Amino acid sequence: MMSFARLGNELYFGRRSFKIVENRRRWLSVAGFFVVASIIIILVRGLTLGVEFSGGSEFRAENVTSTDADIAIEVLAEAGVSDVPRVSTIGENAVRIQTSEADSSQIESLRQALMEAYGTEQISSTFIGPAWGQDVTRSALSGMAIFLPLVALGMVMYFRTWTMSLGAVTALLHDLIVTVGVYALVGFEVTPASVIGFLTILGYSLYDTVVVFDKVRENTATHFEQDRITYVEASDLAVNQTMVRSINTSVTGLLPVGAILFVGATGLGAGTLRDISLALFVGMFVSTFSSIFVAAPAEAEFRMRVSRYKEHTQSVMAKRESNEDLVAVDSTSAAALGATVVSGTHKGHTAQPRKKSRRNR
Amino acid sequence: MAERRLRPVRSLITLVVVAFMLAGTILGGMRWSDAEATPKLALDLEGGTQLILTPQTEDGSEVTQDDINQAIEIIRQRVDASGVAEAEITAQGQDNIVVALPGEPSQETLDLVRRSAELRFRPVLVEGGPFALDDETLRVIIEDEQPGFEIPDGATLDDLARYAADTDGDGEISDEPESSPVNNSDLVWVTEQMIYDFYTLDCTNPASLEGGDQTPAGEPMVACEQTGASKFIVGPTDIEGTHVTNSSSGLQTTAQGTVTNTWQVSLQFDSEGADMFREVTTRLAALDSPNDQFAVVLDGLVVSNPYVSQTIPNGEASITGDGINQESAATLANQLQFGSLPLNFTVQSEEQISATLGEQQLQVGILAGLVGFGLVVIYMLFQYHALAFVTLLSLGLAATLTYLSITSLSWLIGYRLSLAGVAGLIVAISITADSFILYFERIRDEVREGRTLTDAAEYGWRRARTTIVASDAVNFLAAIVLYFLAVGGVRGFAFTLGLTTLIDLIVVTLFTYPLMTLLVKTRFFGEGRKFSGLDPVRLGANAPAYRGRGKFRTPDERQPVDRKLSIAERKAVEAAEKEVAEQ
Numbered sequence: 001m002m003s004f005a006r007l008g009n010e011l012y013f014g015r016r017s018f019k020i021v022e023n024r025r026r027w028l029s030v031a032g033f034f035v036v037a038s039i040i041i042i043l044v045r046g047l048t049l050g051v052e053f054s055g056g057s058e059f060r061a062e063n064v065t066s067t068d069a070d071i072a073i074e075v076l077a078e079a080g081v082s083d084v085p086r087v088s089t090i091g092e093n094a095v096r097i098q099t100s101e102a103d104s105s106q107i108e109s110l111r112q113a114l115m116e117a118y119g120t121e122q123i124s125s126t127f128i129g130p131a132w133g134q135d136v137t138r139s140a141l142s143g144m145a146i147f148l149p150l151v152a153l154g155m156v157m158y159f160r161t162w163t164m165s166l167g168a169v170t171a172l173l174h175d176l177i178v179t180v181g182v183y184a185l186v187g188f189e190v191t192p193a194s195v196i197g198f199l200t201i202l203g204y205s206l207y208d209t210v211v212v213f214d215k216v217r218e219n220t221a222t223h224f225e226q227d228r229i230t231y232v233e234a235s236d237l238a239v240n241q242t243m244v245r246s247i248n249t250s251v252t253g254l255l256p257v258g259a260i261l262f263v264g265a266t267g268l269g270a271g272t273l274r275d276i277s278l279a280l281f282v283g284m285f286v287s288t289f290s291s292i293f294v295a296a297p298a299e300a301e302f303r304m305r306v307s308r309y310k311e312h313t314q315s316v317m318a319k320r321e322s323n324e325d326l327v328a329v330d331s332t333s334a335a336a337l338g339a340t341v342v343s344g345t346h347k348g349h350t351a352q353p354r355k356k357s358r359r360n361r
Numbered sequence: 362m363a364e365r366r367l368r369p370v371r372s373l374i375t376l377v378v379v380a381f382m383l384a385g386t387i388l389g390g391m392r393w394s395d396a397e398a399t400p401k402l403a404l405d406l407e408g409g410t411q412l413i414l415t416p417q418t419e420d421g422s423e424v425t426q427d428d429i430n431q432a433i434e435i436i437r438q439r440v441d442a443s444g445v446a447e448a449e450i451t452a453q454g455q456d457n458i459v460v461a462l463p464g465e466p467s468q469e470t471l472d473l474v475r476r477s478a479e480l481r482f483r484p485v486l487v488e489g490g491p492f493a494l495d496d497e498t499l500r501v502i503i504e505d506e507q508p509g510f511e512i513p514d515g516a517t518l519d520d521l522a523r524y525a526a527d528t529d530g531d532g533e534i535s536d537e538p539e540s541s542p543v544n545n546s547d548l549v550w551v552t553e554q555m556i557y558d559f560y561t562l563d564c565t566n567p568a569s570l571e572g573g574d575q576t577p578a579g580e581p582m583v584a585c586e587q588t589g590a591s592k593f594i595v596g597p598t599d600i601e602g603t604h605v606t607n608s609s610s611g612l613q614t615t616a617q618g619t620v621t622n623t624w625q626v627s628l629q630f631d632s633e634g635a636d637m638f639r640e641v642t643t644r645l646a647a648l649d650s651p652n653d654q655f656a657v658v659l660d661g662l663v664v665s666n667p668y669v670s671q672t673i674p675n676g677e678a679s680i681t682g683d684g685i686n687q688e689s690a691a692t693l694a695n696q697l698q699f700g701s702l703p704l705n706f707t708v709q710s711e712e713q714i715s716a717t718l719g720e721q722q723l724q725v726g727i728l729a730g731l732v733g734f735g736l737v738v739i740y741m742l743f744q745y746h747a748l749a750f751v752t753l754l755s756l757g758l759a760a761t762l763t764y765l766s767i768t769s770l771s772w773l774i775g776y777r778l779s780l781a782g783v784a785g786l787i788v789a790i791s792i793t794a795d796s797f798i799l800y801f802e803r804i805r806d807e808v809r810e811g812r813t814l815t816d817a818a819e820y821g822w823r824r825a826r827t828t829i830v831a832s833d834a835v836n837f838l839a840a841i842v843l844y845f846l847a848v849g850g851v852r853g854f855a856f857t858l859g860l861t862t863l864i865d866l867i868v869v870t871l872f873t874y875p876l877m878t879l880l881v882k883t884r885f886f887g888e889g890r891k892f893s894g895l896d897p898v899r900l901g902a903n904a905p906a907y908r909g910r911g912k913f914r915t916p917d918e919r920q921p922v923d924r925k926l927s928i929a930e931r932k933a934v935e936a937a938e939k940e941v942a943e944q
Contacts, residue, residue, distance in 0.1 A: 008802075012809050052710070062718065107711060108468045124718050127711035132413070135457075135709065139851075147842040151835065158831055196781065196843070196851050200788065200858070203839030207792075207832045211799065214828045245802045251740055252798065253791035256733025260787055263729040272405065273726060276784045276854070 008244040018243070021236040024297030031174050031294045038181020045184045050191035051126075053133030056100035057107055058126045064093050065119040072097045075117045079110055136192040140199055147202060148172075155210075159217060163306070167299030168209045171290040175205040179283045193272045197279020204253070204284060208246065208291035215242045216296060223312070230313040232300050239296045250288040257281050369875035376758070376871045383765040387772065396772040400764075403779035403853065406723045408716030409463040412474060413709040415456055432706075433458055436474055449777075453852070457709060465713070475706050480602025480697065481578060483595035484546040484645060485654040485666055491564035491589050493518075499525045499560065519561070526557035545596040546644055546652055550581040555594050564589040576661070587662040595656045595663070599641045602659075604634025608697035610690035613681060624690040625681040626665075628697060635676020642678075645669040657697065664696050726783035733787050734760075737794050745801050747885070748894035751876060752797050759793050759868045763861055776856070785857030792836060792858075793865040797873060799832075800825040804877070804895065814888075814895055818881045822874050829869060836862045 010016035020027060051058050059072075069087035076085050076099060085099040095118065111125045148169065155165035179201055183190055215238035220231060260277035303309050390396025404411045416432045429452050436458065437450045449461040460474050494502070499521040503510055507530055512521070526534055536554035543549075564585035576582040578598040585592050606629050613623040630638050645653045646669045657665040667680045680693070714722075734756065742749035763786065770776040803825040807817035840859030843851050880886045886893045 008805065009809065012806065060718070062721075107713070108471065111713065122715045122717050123713075124715050125711075125713040127708065129707060129709045131415075131707070132709045143842050143845075147839065150842070151838060154834070154838065193781070196854055199843055199851075200839070200854070203836050203858075206835045206839075207795075210832045210835055211828055214831065218824070241806070242802075245798055248740075248744055248798045248802075249791075249795045252737050252794040255736040255740060256730070256787045256790045259733035259736060260726075260729040260784070263725055263732060272780045273722070273729065273784050273787075276781065277787075280788060 011240040011243055017236065017240050019236060020239050020293060021232050021297050021300045024232075024300055027293040027297050028301065031290065034178050034181070035174055038177050038184070041181050042184045045187075047180070047184050047190045048187050049133065050189045050194075051098050051100070052128045052136070052192050053190070054100055055128055055130030055132065056098060057110070057128075058099075059097040059111065059114055060124045060126075061095045061097070061114060061118045061120055062093065062122040063120045064095055067093065067095050069095070071117045072114065075113045076110065079106065079113060081106070081110075133192065136195055140195045143199060144202070151202075151206060155206075158210075159213060163299050163302040164213045164217075166302050167295050168206055168213065170298040171209050171287070171295035172202060172205045174290050174294050175201055175283060175287040178286045179279065182282050182286070183279075188278060189275075191275045193275030194279045197276040197283065200276070200280060201283030201287060204280070205287035205290065208249065208287050209295040211245065211249075212239060212242050212291050212296055213299065215239075216299070224308075227312075227316050227319055230316045231303055231309050232313070235296050235300045235303075239292060243292065246288060246291055250284060253284050254281060257284065369878045372871045372875040376867070380758075380762060380765065383762070383769055387765065387769050390769070390772050394772075396769075398768065400767045400778045401771040401776070402719070402723065403777040403782070404461045404463070404719070405712070405714055405780045406719045406726075406778065406783075407463065408714050408719035409461060410466055410471065410714075411462075411710075411712045412460040412471070413453070413711075414458045414460060414475065414706040415709055416458060417705045417707060429456070429458060436460060458706070464716075471711075475708060479659070479705070480605065481598040481658045482600040482602070482641070483582075483598050483656050483658050484641070485593055485651050485656050486546070486548060486551050486581065486596050487559060487594035488651040488654070488666075489559065489592055491585070491591055493563035494522065494525075494560045496521060522557055522560040525560060526553045528553055528556065544644060545599050545641075546648060547596070548652075550596050551594055552581075555581055555583060558583045559592065559594050562592050564592045582658075582661070584656065584658055584661060584663050586666070587659075587664050593656055593663055593666065595658060599655065600630070600634055600637045602697075604630050604637065605697055606631050606634075608694045610687075610694040613679070623681055624685050624687050625679045626685065626690050626693045626697065628678045628680065630676035630678075632676070635674075638676050638678065639672060639674050642669045643672040646671050657693075659696050665693055722780050723783070726780060726787070730783070730787045730790070733790050737790055741794065741797075746892040746894035748797075748801055751873060751880070752794060754876070755797060755868055755873045756790065756793060758872055759861070759864050762864050762868065763789075763857075766860060766864065767857070777853075778857075779853035781851065782853035782857045785854040786861060789858060789861030789865070792833075792862065793868070796829050796833070796865055796869045799829055800869065800873065800877070801894070803828075808895060814881045814886065815878075817895075818874075818877045822877070826870075830866070833862050833866050 007016070011018075067089045069089075072085055072087045072095065076083075076097075081099055083099050085097050087098075088096050097114070107125050107127050111123050115121060115123050152165045152169055155168055156162055159165065176198060179198060182188075183194070188194070216235050219234045219238045219241075223231060223234065257277045257280045260273050261281060264274040264277070304313070387396050387398065391398060414436075416429060433450050433452060437448070448463070449459075451459050451461075453459045462470065462474075496518055499518070500512065502525045503512060503521070506525065506528060510524065510530065512524065516524070523534060529535070529539075534553045534557050536552050538549045538552055540549055562583050562585065566589075578601065581594060581596050583592065583594050608626060608628045610624065610626050613621045613625040615621060641655065645655060647653075650668065654666045654668045656663045657667075665680060667682065685693070738749055738753050738756070741752045745752070767776065767778060771778065800821060804814075804817045804821035807821045807824075808814065812820060837859055840855045840862060843855035844859065881895075884890070886895055
């Protein structure tokens with residue numbers, strides 16, 4: 001297997017290059033397909049909403065003597081709860097009981113009854129009012145409505161161009177929709193904790209994208225001073241150069257989150273942890289894909305609508321046509337970036353080596 | 362370039378001093394104050410009950426922040442009064458109140474918390490014993506009130522109550538007054554429906570004492586005394602509890618200023634309330650018992666029904682009587698005081714977590730964190746070889762700083778670490794590690810460009826810095842927005858996420874970067890030895906080595922492919938060949 005460092009080298013120098021931005025239409029179509037498919041799946045299949053959204057009660061019993069679902073059904077029926085509860089076994093000796101009927105006044109008595117029936121002291125209960133989930137969703141949406149313009153504006157200021165801001169937001173929306181789409185497709189339960197996870201994806205997705213765009217910006221800092229490389233090629237080089245970092249970042253991101261999923265899967269507790277991390281796990285996968293295959297291609301697509309870049313690309317192409325020799329620089333290597341050699345200057349006395357011994361430096 | 366020279370040792374010392382100061386603060390706090398060596402835990406890790414309530418006004422008007430604060434005060438008073446220690450009642454966002462009760466609070470306490478706070482002064486129209494009327498009594502009433510009425514055989518208790526309540530004998534229970542009432546004490550308010558309700562109401566049944574009544578202020582109602590000792594039909598509201606400005610309990614003082622042994626509850630109305638109270642007391646004082654009483658109705662239950670002996674003109678009343686002792690006076694005063702806020706509470710969520718489950722959740726969180734930490738370091742070892750130790754040290758330092766910050770924050774501002782907060786901490790591992798990845802990759806980029814390692818550590822940092830700051834800023838912004846969303850566990854998550862983002866920035870600037878500049882001076886890293894993670898050859902450094910006279914050697918030229926062997930090497934090779942040949 002080729003080592004990552006070697007792959008990094010080849011990508012860095014353009015000896016090996018994935019033409020992602022050049023084939024941007026293809027990747028954007030793929031991403032667009034994912035988004036449309038996600039929306040259709042969300043609309044058709046709907047999301048599996050947790051008890052937090054419909055309102056109701058949930059009991060989690062641990063160290064039970066028996067995981068028989070009938071026990072819970074009987075207890076609830078005796079207490080006058082007409083709705084047949086959803087009972088699921090988690091792990092070896094834990095049971096989760098969900099019902100949409102029991103209200104907050106019944107919780108305590110039901111808990112006691114269940115404790116007796118299951119022969120355990122460890123029962124936790126949750127009651128959720130019917131408006132709670134909607135509250136969370138509403139707040140999440142309003143949070144997004146605040147976050148997106150803020151961050152778009154911040155990116156415009158940081159990158160000094162609207163195209164990168166728009167590209168990042170495009171990637172972000174893609175991540176969010178596709179993640180929710182995956183939830184709808186697999187049927188993962190959506191809880192308020194998952195909503196927290198979805199919101200965190202916003203930050204994570206942008207974070208990933210900023211790094212790629214930073215490199216693009218660096219590669220195109222002196223873009224109009226050269227005529228050997230087009231914007232798309234420079235952007236492609238940036239994507240390739242940051243690819244190893246993107247992969248490393250994703251892996252280090254997924255490892256702790258995966259650890260939560262793995263550790264959390266064995267026990268009953270930590271539902272919040274599990275829900276947040278599942279949303280993050282899915283979201284991180286999607287956002288790694290988008291930071292490579294969506295953000296920069298979308299940005300280049302927007303950029304190519306700016307006439308100055310369009311003309312520059314045409315002039316580079318025209319030059320290549322007329323002078324075959326120069327096309328030898330087929331690879332988008334760093335040297336092709338039009339890096340100019342600047343002569344050195346005197347850097348002042350402070351730059352001179354000190355007289356002191358090495359130890360005191 | 363006249364950039365400030367980095368003094369790596371100084372940065373490192375600064376950071377160590379900061380860490381020790383944090384630790385010292387906590388130790389000092391433990392010694393002289395109530396600080397603890399571990400962060401305080403939220404209920405989902407400690408066990409307990411958490412309710413999220415949304416206060417709503419009766420008339421649907423907007424709940425202001427003041428209302429919320431007042432409601433919190435009321436609930437806190439109630440909870441404290443009920444003897445639950447260390448309850449935490451806080452506002453969450455614009456319109457939620459979070460009540461966190463440690464341990465397993467009783468049903469009474471939970472009810473107390475949820476109880477709507479609505480107080481009304483209504484005139485007493487009818488007073489009676491607490492029991493629902495039985496068969497015999499009802500038959501007597503029917504005979505008395507409607508002579509000649511034939512009671513059908515097999516009439517149930519409910520039927521009898523119906524016949525008895527049907528005073529005009531039209532066979533229907535009307536809920537409209539017969540004529541238009543003159544004032545709130547007018548007995549015309551006692552409709553057939555009221556009578557029926559009154560007959561069937563059993564105040565000895567605990568279910569009747571749950572309160573939560575929603576009768577509009579302008580209508581009469583039947584109500585139990587709060588202990589279930591008697592029941593009433595009370596007229597429409599004379600004065601809303603909101604007009605009460607103050608109430609207190611104390612020993613009665615005579616006009617001469619001597620303190621007597623009689624406990625009393627004093628009550629003050631605002632000016633509008635005082636006018637109303639004057640009218641009401643004038644009206645009531647003229648009536649006979651039981652109609653000379655006014656009922657203080659809190660949440661549908663009569664908490665007090667004092668009679669009025671004379672007109673009270675100035676809006677300052679005092680309630681005394683046989684039933685009023687020190688305890689009941691204080692309770693009534695509190696009820697009057699707190700009842701002046703017309704708020705209802707909707708339970709948004711109620712969560713009960715046992716202490717063992719809380720502990721288990723914490724263990725899961727810590728275990729997941731450690732596993733995640735270990736996996737990241739192993740992966741870094743695989744990717745960046747010896748540089749992984751820089752990661753390990755930096756992550757360890759970040760973890761220490763985070764722990765110290767959270768512990769001191771939980772002491773200073775009462776921050777409590779929740780499960781969502783733990784999730785934030787675990788997610789932070791990757792964000793922090795990513796800063797190192799960014800920096801290391803940048804150093805590698807610089808090495809590939811042909812810089813020496815010493816330079817690469819410096820220039821790589823300059824380039825990585827902007828990216829790290831930008832991406833951390835994005836994260837921090839996300840954390841702030843999440844924090845102010847303030848729904849459910851979001852706040853705990855956003856808090857740790859934001860905190861660790863800041864700590865990441867501090868650690869990478871004041872620790873990782875200075876450490877790298879020191880490390881590249883060592884021979885192992887500085888010369889890019891194997892497994893240092895900075896091996897230039899392995900990184901395919903494209904260093905255009907200077908050959909002199911303005912000419913450069915390309916890397917290919919520098920490859921020592923056709924290097925002539927030294928004499929010693931040549932001899933070694935010959936010896937080896939010879940050996941092979943001999944065998």
